[in-house]
Amino acid sequence: MKAIDERPVGIADNPRPGRFKKHHMEDFAGRSYTTICAILLIVIILSIVYFVASKGLATFFKDGVSFSEFLFGSKWDPDGNHGEPQFGVMPFIFGSFATSILAAVIASPLSICASLFMTEIVPGWGKKLLQPVIELLAGIPSVVYGFVGLTVIVPALRDMFPGQGIGIAAGSIVLSVMILPTITSIGTDALSSLPRGLKESSYALGATRWQTIYRVILPTVLPSILTGVVLGMARAFGEALAVQMVIGNAPHIPRSLFESASTLTSVITLDMGNTVMGTAHSNALWSMALALMFMTFIFVVIVRLLERRNRI
Amino acid sequence: MKFKKPLLMFCTLVLVLMLAACGSKNASDSGSTTGSGTATEDKPAAEETLSGSVLAVGSTALQPLVEQVAQKFMGESQYSKIQVQVQGGGSGTGLTQVSGGQANIGNSDVFAEEKLDADKAKELVDHQVAVVAMAAVTNPDAGVDSLTKQQLVDIFTGKVTNWKDVGGKDEKIVIVNRPASSGTRATFEKYALGTKTEDLQGSIQEDSSGTVKKIISETPGAIGYLALSYLDDKVKTLKYDGVEATEENVASGKYPVWAYEHMYTKGEPAPEVKAFLDYMTSDAVQNGDVVELGYIPASKMEVKRDKDGNITK
Amino acid sequence: MKAKAADKIATAIIVVFSLFIVAVLLGLLGFILYRGLSHISWHFLTSVPQTIREGGGIGPQLFNSLFLLVLTLIITIPLGLGAGIYMAEYAKPGKITGAIRLVVEVLSSFPSIVVGLFGLLLIVNTFGFGFSLFSGALVLTIFNLPLMVRITEQAFRSVPKEQKEAGLALGLSKWKIITSVLFPVALPSIVTGTVLAAGRVFGEAAALLFTAGMSTPRLDFTNWNPLSPTSPINPFRPAETLAVHIWKINSEGIAPDAAEIAAGASAVLVILVLVFNLFARWFGNLLYKIMTASKRMG
Numbered sequence: 001m002k003a004i005d006e007r008p009v010g011i012a013d014n015p016r017p018g019r020f021k022k023h024h025m026e027d028f029a030g031r032s033y034t035t036i037c038a039i040l041l042i043v044i045i046l047s048i049v050y051f052v053a054s055k056g057l058a059t060f061f062k063d064g065v066s067f068s069e070f071l072f073g074s075k076w077d078p079d080g081n082h083g084e085p086q087f088g089v090m091p092f093i094f095g096s097f098a099t100s101i102l103a104a105v106i107a108s109p110l111s112i113c114a115s116l117f118m119t120e121i122v123p124g125w126g127k128k129l130l131q132p133v134i135e136l137l138a139g140i141p142s143v144v145y146g147f148v149g150l151t152v153i154v155p156a157l158r159d160m161f162p163g164q165g166i167g168i169a170a171g172s173i174v175l176s177v178m179i180l181p182t183i184t185s186i187g188t189d190a191l192s193s194l195p196r197g198l199k200e201s202s203y204a205l206g207a208t209r210w211q212t213i214y215r216v217i218l219p220t221v222l223p224s225i226l227t228g229v230v231l232g233m234a235r236a237f238g239e240a241l242a243v244q245m246v247i248g249n250a251p252h253i254p255r256s257l258f259e260s261a262s263t264l265t266s267v268i269t270l271d272m273g274n275t276v277m278g279t280a281h282s283n284a285l286w287s288m289a290l291a292l293m294f295m296t297f298i299f300v301v302i303v304r305l306l307e308r309r310n311r312i
Numbered sequence: 313m314k315f316k317k318p319l320l321m322f323c324t325l326v327l328v329l330m331l332a333a334c335g336s337k338n339a340s341d342s343g344s345t346t347g348s349g350t351a352t353e354d355k356p357a358a359e360e361t362l363s364g365s366v367l368a369v370g371s372t373a374l375q376p377l378v379e380q381v382a383q384k385f386m387g388e389s390q391y392s393k394i395q396v397q398v399q400g401g402g403s404g405t406g407l408t409q410v411s412g413g414q415a416n417i418g419n420s421d422v423f424a425e426e427k428l429d430a431d432k433a434k435e436l437v438d439h440q441v442a443v444v445a446m447a448a449v450t451n452p453d454a455g456v457d458s459l460t461k462q463q464l465v466d467i468f469t470g471k472v473t474n475w476k477d478v479g480g481k482d483e484k485i486v487i488v489n490r491p492a493s494s495g496t497r498a499t500f501e502k503y504a505l506g507t508k509t510e511d512l513q514g515s516i517q518e519d520s521s522g523t524v525k526k527i528i529s530e531t532p533g534a535i536g537y538l539a540l541s542y543l544d545d546k547v548k549t550l551k552y553d554g555v556e557a558t559e560e561n562v563a564s565g566k567y568p569v570w571a572y573e574h575m576y577t578k579g580e581p582a583p584e585v586k587a588f589l590d591y592m593t594s595d596a597v598q599n600g601d602v603v604e605l606g607y608i609p610a611s612k613m614e615v616k617r618d619k620d621g622n623i624t625k
Numbered sequence: 626m627k628a629k630a631a632d633k634i635a636t637a638i639i640v641v642f643s644l645f646i647v648a649v650l651l652g653l654l655g656f657i658l659y660r661g662l663s664h665i666s667w668h669f670l671t672s673v674p675q676t677i678r679e680g681g682g683i684g685p686q687l688f689n690s691l692f693l694l695v696l697t698l699i700i701t702i703p704l705g706l707g708a709g710i711y712m713a714e715y716a717k718p719g720k721i722t723g724a725i726r727l728v729v730e731v732l733s734s735f736p737s738i739v740v741g742l743f744g745l746l747l748i749v750n751t752f753g754f755g756f757s758l759f760s761g762a763l764v765l766t767i768f769n770l771p772l773m774v775r776i777t778e779q780a781f782r783s784v785p786k787e788q789k790e791a792g793l794a795l796g797l798s799k800w801k802i803i804t805s806v807l808f809p810v811a812l813p814s815i816v817t818g819t820v821l822a823a824g825r826v827f828g829e830a831a832a833l834l835f836t837a838g839m840s841t842p843r844l845d846f847t848n849w850n851p852l853s854p855t856s857p858i859n860p861f862r863p864a865e866t867l868a869v870h871i872w873k874i875n876s877e878g879i880a881p882d883a884a885e886i887a888a889g890a891s892a893v894l895v896i897l898v899l900v901f902n903l904f905a906r907w908f909g910n911l912l913y914k915i916m917t918a919s920k921r922m923g
Binding site for chain 2: 076077078079081082150154155158164165166245248249250251252254255259260267270271272273274275276277278279281282
């Protein structure tokens with residue numbers, strides 16, 4: 001692609017000016033159109049980032065909450081119902097990480113198996129069977145996921161484990177189904193883009209399929225799969241409605257997986273509509289959105305690093 | 313697919329932009345007629361055929377009522393030129409929007425003074441359109457049918473953690489609360505408990521009545537609170553200090569756990585907004601839709617309450 | 626022998642896990658459809674919802690979802706394609722495009738309620754579009770744009786270099802190469818991306834609460850004047866979509882059959898996603914055939 005970029009096509013030395021003018025115009029129109037679109041994209045992104053940042057930073061500058069109190073405080077009482085208002089979001093950060101990591105732990109093996117199934121075991125009908133399944137899972141709305149979680153998973157967990165069934169465990173199970181498509185599709189892409197020679201030489205050496213997968217294929221595609229896992233985690237991190245319905249939303253670090261907990265998004269979803277813009281409580285919620293944005297950013301940076309390693 | 317493609321794309325873009333332009337014009341037009349309603353609609357001649365649009369935003373709990381009344385209102389021939397729009401988003405959103413002038417009416421479960429700064433709350437005019445009462449409810453297996461105020465306080469502050477301590481079965485109590493910012497919770501804490509409570513470790517918090525009811529009805533030992541319109545036999549409704557949560561008891565002031573549903577306007581309402589609010593408080597609606605949706609008409613109340621909770625007969 | 630056994634076990638595990646995923650989906654679909662299908666009838670699909678009485682339908686909501694999808698795609702596709710093509714073909718690789726890509730990815734996993742509030746304050750209030758389908762479409766565009774851009778970019782990049790170079794050798798202009806050489810090849814991936822984006826339109830609730838709104842005015846389905854407030858095709862009217870409706874009746878519904886309506890509406894929504902997936906696949910193939918054929922003729 002770079003090679004093409006640097007070469008202005010037929011502008012300087014085309015011998016037929018009439019024909020060439022049309023090209024020139026076409027090119028100009030296309031170029032301006034795409035540039036406008038890209039600029040619009042940038043404007044949208046910048047305005048959201050600016051918007052969230054300006055609201056989110058108010059907590060620290062206007063309401064005078066210190067950074068460390070916000071990030072590491074474990075007490076959440078933004079309206080000051082019990083003395084001084086307190087803005088510790090540690091329990092939510094903990095909940096967000098716990099649910100998304102657990103969701104990734106549940107979903108990754110399943111996704112990797114599904115990818116292998118589609119590309120290595122039965123490439124023909126395996127793909128025909130699983131691909132639509134995966135896409136459908138991605139298409140089910142999160143409201144429905146949350147409802148199914150509350151109707152099926154929560155009672156099941158309540159019967160099997162001590163506690164009310166609500167909590168991080170229920171949240172991560174729901175999330176794991178929701179992020180399955182992300183990890184699987186990235187894994188499948190990576191597996192199917194492997195050079196065939198790699199596998200064939202392994203088989204030629206007398207390796208079994210599992211040996212080939214385990215020793216040759218998986219190590220080669222590991223960075224890509226990790227990319228998928230991290231992107232899945234990022235998706236889990238940002239998911240709100242479904243998690244909020246099954247996690248319980250108590251502003252505490254839970255003592256077990258089956259005790260009510262909160263995530264950043266669940267608290268934002270729960271409280272945002274009930275608070276008035278500009279108050280300390282509302283600002284604190286925006287700060288959490290900012291924190292969320294920052295963490296997603298970190299996830300993406302990790303993905304970037306993984307991809308770079310992959311390229312070498 | 314040669315040169316036509318970009319052209320087509322451009323046309324679409326232009327179309328979208330044009331639509332966008334129309335949209336902003338429409339919106340600002342209607343904004344100017346409804347926003348303050350000072351300029352055009354004040355003439356007495358306009359009295360018979362009011363027109364314009366009314367936007368009511370806020371409390372999701374109040375939304376079904378306002379929506380139903382709005383449909384009826386627009387069906388009346390003399391108001392047929394008024395468009396009433398009802399949106400949810402929560403009490404906080406409603407108060408923000410009406411205070412900022414973007415909505416004509418802000419629906420709220422709580423007094424504006426509890427959410428807004430005093431100077432902003434002062435600009436708002438309160439229209440109390442209904443009374444909502446709520447009752448403590450439990451999962452049917454808890455084995456309790458009445459709790460005193462002190463018992464409720466003990467449960468919600470975590471002092472009592474087993475139903476047997478308040479006369480029920482030997483079963484752990486699971487609290488299903490509302491988030492701290494919720495108007496329903498504010499009402500319950502203020503009038504049923506008389507104290508603010510902390511969110512206990514392990515307690516569940518859900519904002520929507522539907523989810524709260526679902527969790528209580530399915531979780532053994534669960535306790536929570538719901539507005540009367542949501543009560544049915546899936547959950548057990550508790551008496552409060554021995555008083556049953558009925559409309560009569562609320563109206564007579566015997567049952568204290570109730571609150572007004574507010575529709576705030578910024579300053580005095582514009583004529584079309586006023587027409588809608590008047591319709592809302594008319595006898596036909598108050599004794600019809602309000603009762604039908606499980607609220608208690610404000611006019612039926614024998615006691616009144618101000619924002620600080622002082623009760624007057 | 627050991628290696629063979631390991632191979633067999635591993636294969637079995639992979640197959641079992643894959644079947645497990647299929648089972649999960651079938652279970653999910655089965656659960657949703659089983660609960661909902663019995664409630665779906667022509668009346669349910671076409672009548673208006675009821676607040677407290679039984680027998681409410683989802684007619685306007687169904688229409689709103691579809692109409693919002695069309696509106697959103699009209700805005701998203703040209704913008705997403707344009708920006709994606711720019712990133713793939715025109716942008717010079719550098720810090721800034723790298724940064725854009727980074728932020729685009731961050732944006733695509735941002736919680737929807739925050740974007741919804743952004744929409745409320747900026748699109749609904751400041752720009753004055755009000756609670757309307759158009760506001761909703763704009764907010765959904767904000768969600769979908771990153772996805773579309775990313776997919777378009779990847780699709781264009783994955784076109785074999787030789788094809789591009791062949792076009793250059795023929796003396797075609799760059800734009801010509803993009804539209805008639807690269808675009809047809811990239812199309813299937815772009816269609817997949819559009820399907821994913823559309824899924825989000827059907828399923829999104831949190832962001833639409835604050836932008837497209839939670840209520841629908843009385844619609845007069847004989848009124849096709851797009852400027853009339855009661856016309857179903859007026860893009861500047863508020864509109865409650867199916868997903869928002871499900872959320873609303875699940876949370877505050879007091880109709881006696883609220884649970885059944887929610888179940889029925891969920892089933893309709895899932896069927897809608899299903900049908901749309903199939904349709905988009907078919908349409909993508911069709912487009913691919915037409916476009917590659919036209920290339921040959923030109």
